[in-house]
Amino acid sequence: xxxxxxxxxxxxxxxxxxxxxxxxxxxxxxxxxxxxxxxxxxxxxxxxxxxxxxxxxxxxxxxxxxxxxxxxxxxxxxxxxxxxxxxxxxxxxxxxxxxxxxxxxxxxxxxxxxxxxxxxxxxxxxxxxxxxxxxxxxxxxxxxxxxxxxxxxxxxxxxxxxxxxxxxxxxxxxxxxxxxxxxxxxxxxxxxxxxxxxxxxxxxxxxxxxxxxxxxxxxxxxxxxxxxxxxxxxxxxxxxxxxxxxxxxxxxxxxxxxxxxxxxxxxxxxxxxxxxxxxxxxxxxxxxxxxxxxxxxxxxxxxxxxxxxxxxxxxxxxxxxxxxxxxxxxxxxxxxxxxxxxxxxxxxxxxxxxxxxxxxxxxxxxxxxxxxxxxxxxxxxxxxxxxxxxxxxxxxxxxxxxxxxxxxxxxxxxxxxxxxxxxxxxxxxxxxxxxxxxxxxxxxxxxxxxxxxxxxxxxxxxxxxxxxxxxxxxxxxxxxxxxxxxxxxxxxxxx
Numbered sequence: 001x002x003x004x005x006x007x008x009x010x011x012x013x014x015x016x017x018x019x020x021x022x023x024x025x026x027x028x029x030x031x032x033x034x035x036x037x038x039x040x041x042x043x044x045x046x047x048x049x050x051x052x053x054x055x056x057x058x059x060x061x062x063x064x065x066x067x068x069x070x071x072x073x074x075x076x077x078x079x080x081x082x083x084x085x086x087x088x089x090x091x092x093x094x095x096x097x098x099x100x101x102x103x104x105x106x107x108x109x110x111x112x113x114x115x116x117x118x119x120x121x122x123x124x125x126x127x128x129x130x131x132x133x134x135x136x137x138x139x140x141x142x143x144x145x146x147x148x149x150x151x152x153x154x155x156x157x158x159x160x161x162x163x164x165x166x167x168x169x170x171x172x173x174x175x176x177x178x179x180x181x182x183x184x185x186x187x188x189x190x191x192x193x194x195x196x197x198x199x200x201x202x203x204x205x206x207x208x209x210x211x212x213x214x215x216x217x218x219x220x221x222x223x224x225x226x227x228x229x230x231x232x233x234x235x236x237x238x239x240x241x242x243x244x245x246x247x248x249x250x251x252x253x254x255x256x257x258x259x260x261x262x263x264x265x266x267x268x269x270x271x272x273x274x275x276x277x278x279x280x281x282x283x284x285x286x287x288x289x290x291x292x293x294x295x296x297x298x299x300x301x302x303x304x305x306x307x308x309x310x311x312x313x314x315x316x317x318x319x320x321x322x323x324x325x326x327x328x329x330x331x332x333x334x335x336x337x338x339x340x341x342x343x344x345x346x347x348x349x350x351x352x353x354x355x356x357x358x359x360x361x362x363x364x365x366x367x368x369x370x371x372x373x374x375x376x377x378x379x380x381x382x383x384x385x386x387x388x389x390x391x392x393x394x395x396x397x398x399x400x401x402x403x404x405x406x407x408x409x410x411x412x413x414x415x416x417x418x419x420x421x422x423x424x425x426x427x428x429x430x431x432x433x434x435x436x437x438x439x440x441x442x443x444x445x446x447x448x449x450x451x452x453x454x455x456x457x458x459x460x461x462x463x464x465x466x467x468x469x470x471x472x473x474x475x476x477x478x479x480x481x482x483x484x485x486x487x488x489x490x491x492x493x494x495x
Contacts, residue, residue, distance in 0.1 A: 033058070034080040034095070041087050041110035042117050050118035056125055081121065087113040092120065144203045146173050149181065149213075152205060156214040157221070167225040171217065173199070183213075185220045187228045195220040236472035238383075241394060244401055244465040245380035248373060251461065255316045259308035262324050266301025269331075273298060293334035301327035313373040318366035321455075322359045325417065329355030332444075347424040347441045351448055354420020358452065361413040371404035405462040414456040421448030 036044050048058055082093040090105040090113060108116045150173045157164065164171055168188040175181050181199035197216050202209060273294060286292040304323020308316045332352035336345055379397045406413070425445030428438040459467070 032080050035082045037084045039086045040083055041113040042083050043114045046114045047118050050122055054122045149173050152210050153214050156210050162218055167221055169221050169224050183217050185224050187224050190228050193224055193227045195224055240468040244461055247461050248376045258320050259305045262301050262305030266298045269298035290334045290338040293330045297327045297330035314370050321362045325355045325359035344427045347427055350420040350423035351444055354416040357416030358414055365406040365408050368407045372400040375400050401462050405460055411456040414452040418449055418452035421445040
């Protein structure tokens with residue numbers, strides 16, 4: 001039973017603290033001790049002293065204990081206090097105009113009853129001390145600006161002897177939405193060479209912070225600078241394209257020397273015709289058919305070889321081929337028309353017919369599709385510049401390179417020349433001809449066959465380019481009309 005009363009007393013104590021403590025904190029009110037039970041052993045002066053020490057306002061002491069306060073007293077005081085019972089069964093009644101609360105206190109003795117009651121009343125009715133207001137937090141540092149951080153890093157790099165201009169790099173610093181700083185270092189000569197590093201999330205720019213940030217940036221600056229100085233390795237497709245452009249340049253030089261050779265041969269024949277030492281009895285002039293074709297042969301060789309130095313690169317090889325074969329055909333025709341000659345007529349006629357036919361087919365090739373040699377040579381010079389290579393540039397160069405492929409097969413173009421050479425060599429295997437005649441027809445036919453076979457069987461530059469792509473593991477297929485071509489459809493693509 002004693003334990004139950006203690007528990008009830010604690011519960012009542014908590015309820016009283018909750019109710020009356022809230023009232024006291026909201027608005028302190030005057031207290032009036034209405035009654036003291038004589039059996040409670042509670043000393044009214046000691047209770048008053050404890051309440052006054054706690055800062056509570058008390059009314060005048062009660063004249064004598066009574067079981068209950070009068071209505072007039074209840075209205076005169078804000079809170080009426082009534083103490084009842086014995087030390088073992090103490091109870092306190094708190095009464096206002098709005099409510100009445102009664103609570104039982106834990107068991108006590110006569111010596112401790114006054115302390116128990118005073119402690120309860122002070123804890124229940126004393127005003128709650130108010131904590132002083134907390135001071136406003138000091139204002140934080142302003143947010144760090146990207147320009148400020150960038151200037152600090154530049155100054156630290158300069159102090160360490162690293163000049164961004166001399167290293168050929170660009171530095172930019174920015175901050176994302178989460179507040180994290182990033183530094184981006186890119187090459188001035190090669191913008192594709194770039195590095196991005198995370199600097200962290202901070203707003204205080206201290207000396208240790210600047211040193212730490214600069215360490216990472218300095219390392220990235222040296223890396224980007226070294227990558228720019230290192231020779232760039234082109235992809236396999238671009239490597240094959242550069243090889244093809246190198247062959248274009250070499251072919252252009254060969255064409256120049258072919259023109260020189262053609263002029264030299266034509267000039268030599270002219271000198272022989274002028275001196276009248278050419279056989280058989282040939283002279284410079286147009287008196288006879290043989291002389292006319294001999295003179296025309298020398299003139300075409302000289303004029304065609306000379307013209308190759310003045311025409312654009314796109315037509316130089318075609319001019320040399322057409323004029324050279326035409327001159328050879330005219331020379332063979334002149335030999336055929338001379339009445340006195342030591343070789344069969346059909347041999348020289350076959351050489352002439354084959355030369356004229358192949359010259360016509362080469363000229364037709366140039367008319368149908370003009371090879372873009374000038375643009376290919378310009379592209380070769382441009383691709384050597386840093387950063388000039390791109391997918392668009394390579395596509396245009398590939399299209400120009402494909403246009404250099406003759407529309408008519410080289411085998412078809414040079415077949416008449418090969419056939420003429422074979423026919424011209426037949427007397428060397430037949431009976432009835434002298435050794436000199438056999439040597440002459442064999443030499444003429446062999447020269448014709450050699451020229452024809454070299455032109456027909458040697459792969460074109462574009463064919464070699466495609467073969468190199470396949471060897472490098474890159475397949476090339478395209479479809480569409482070639483740029484600038486009048487006729488023909490090409491299939492292209494890469495996978």
